Amino acid sequence: MAELTDTEESGEVSPVYTAPVDNPYDSSATRNYALVLLTIVYAFNFIDRQLLSVLQESIKVDLSLSDSQLGLLTGFAFAMFYVTAGIPIARWADRGNRRNIVAMSVGIWSFMTAISGLAQNYTQLLAARIGVGIGEAGGSPPSHSIVSDIFPPAKRASALAFYSMGVNIGILFGFLLGGWLNEFFGWRVAFMVVGVPGILLAFLVRGTIKDPIRGLLENKKVSDAQASFVEVVSLLWKRRTFRHMALAGGLNAFAGYGHVTWATSFFIRSHEMTTGELGTWLAISSGLCAAIGVFAGGLLADKLAIRDKRWYLWLPAIATLLCVPPMFVVYLAGNQYVALIFAFLPGLFHNVYLGCSIATTHGLVGLRMRATASAIFLLVINVIGLGLGPFLVGVLSDSLEPSFGSESLRYAMVILLPAIMLWSTWHFYYAARSIKDDLATAPD
Numbered sequence: 001m002a003e004l005t006d007t008e009e010s011g012e013v014s015p016v017y018t019a020p021v022d023n024p025y026d027s028s029a030t031r032n033y034a035l036v037l038l039t040i041v042y043a044f045n046f047i048d049r050q051l052l053s054v055l056q057e058s059i060k061v062d063l064s065l066s067d068s069q070l071g072l073l074t075g076f077a078f079a080m081f082y083v084t085a086g087i088p089i090a091r092w093a094d095r096g097n098r099r100n101i102v103a104m105s106v107g108i109w110s111f112m113t114a115i116s117g118l119a120q121n122y123t124q125l126l127a128a129r130i131g132v133g134i135g136e137a138g139g140s141p142p143s144h145s146i147v148s149d150i151f152p153p154a155k156r157a158s159a160l161a162f163y164s165m166g167v168n169i170g171i172l173f174g175f176l177l178g179g180w181l182n183e184f185f186g187w188r189v190a191f192m193v194v195g196v197p198g199i200l201l202a203f204l205v206r207g208t209i210k211d212p213i214r215g216l217l218e219n220k221k222v223s224d225a226q227a228s229f230v231e232v233v234s235l236l237w238k239r240r241t242f243r244h245m246a247l248a249g250g251l252n253a254f255a256g257y258g259h260v261t262w263a264t265s266f267f268i269r270s271h272e273m274t275t276g277e278l279g280t281w282l283a284i285s286s287g288l289c290a291a292i293g294v295f296a297g298g299l300l301a302d303k304l305a306i307r308d309k310r311w312y313l314w315l316p317a318i319a320t321l322l323c324v325p326p327m328f329v330v331y332l333a334g335n336q337y338v339a340l341i342f343a344f345l346p347g348l349f350h351n352v353y354l355g356c357s358i359a360t361t362h363g364l365v366g367l368r369m370r371a372t373a374s375a376i377f378l379l380v381i382n383v384i385g386l387g388l389g390p391f392l393v394g395v396l397s398d399s400l401e402p403s404f405g406s407e408s409l410r411y412a413m414v415i416l417l418p419a420i421m422l423w424s425t426w427h428f429y430y431a432a433r434s435i436k437d438d439l440a441t442a443p444d
Contacts, residue, residue, distance in 0.1 A: 037205060037209060038146065051194055054190075066398060079133070090142070105135050105137070110198025114194075114199075117190070145374065153363070154302065161294050162355075164354035176279050177194060229372065245361075252350070256385065258389035262413060267340075297352030312432075317432065332410075392416065
């Protein structure tokens with residue numbers, strides 16, 4: 001562990017940190033292995049989450065559901081349990097073994113995904129998805145904290161952006177596997193096939209990753225005292241940067257979840273596509289392109305921030321704004337292939353904010369606050385984004401159905417989602433105005 005030595009000139013005790021012999025992450029190979037494995041875990045998080053969106057048209061017919069019920073199932077109900085469980089689990093992660101929490105969480109959500117295929121009615125499926133939400137709540141905050149402790153601050157946005165690619169890798173395989181499995185075997189088999197490998201992944205995490213030493217790479221002494229949840233919330237609330245950034249992220253997520261959740265239904269209803277072909281196209285736009293965008297965004301932000309820290313939020317503002325014009329083409333184009341090709345552009349730019357925002361959040365708080373701070377940030381973006389995005393798109397679609405029939409979903413998406421992205425851009429811009437001062441006054 002780190003040692004304290006006396007400063008001879010002043011007679012005072014000051015912390016001087018040397019590399020401990022038991023540091024499990026003293027090589028780039030061990031750091032990169034942990035990052036890659038945690039990213040795979042995050043990808044499974046979103047495979048399990050995204051799968052329902054791909055399968056929802058088949059589930060709607062089989063279980064006789066409305067769009068509002070589907071929106072509740074994929075959005076609000078899932079999000080409420082996800083964020084409610086996320087806070088106490090993050091508090092646990094700030095004082096306990098983060099590796100064990102991640103392993104347990106991936107096992108729980110994968111099991112609940114597998115048994116979703118056994119649901120015989122809406123209530124049973126809702127209960128299974130709530131179980132998925134509770135399990136997934138323990139994935140990201142501990143993982144964020146681990147990544148921040150094994151990579152130095154100058155590489156943190158890049159590392160967290162790499163981790164955040166798990167969102168898009170998961171969406172890619174969720175669309176791809178879900179689309180083809182549904183077409184050939186049905187939605188029940190799809191849930192089971194995707195859920196079982198995650199249980200095996202839980203044992204791999206438990207057996208091959210170690211919990212890192214907190215604060216080692218920042219030469220900071222970690223206090224045994226843990227700040228209360230109220231103290232962490234108060235600290236973040238006092239930072240104008242966080243208030244604007246969290247709201248910007250929530251609005252961005254509103255449009256992102258609103259699109260990803262309903263894209264399959266939109267193309268099936270408005271363009272009469274099959275789930276297999278459609279899943280392949282959406283895997284490229286919302287999976288591959290988005291993964292490239294989020295990782296490139298983190299790398300670019302770390303390079304630009306050497307000159308000016310405001311680039312951590314200027315870059316998400318620019319990327320969010322660039323999503324808006326092609327979104328109108330995607331939702332209003334008469335030809336499905338024109339719409340699908342233009343969807344590559346929002347896919348590329350949409351999640352640029354993730355690595356930058358999480359790294360900024362960790363920079364604003366103390367070492368034993370990071371998992372909790374991540375959970376608070378995720379709470380905001382999931383309540384606004386996952387909770388309200390899919391649900392309000394579904395509600396608006398139902399309300400427009402008497403006038404527009406099967407095209408109601410098209411107009412619900414074009415009315416809501418581009419406008420929300422413009423709103424998000426404004427908050428990212430205002431968050432950047434205070435980031436220098438807020439980072440400079442962050443506690444240890």
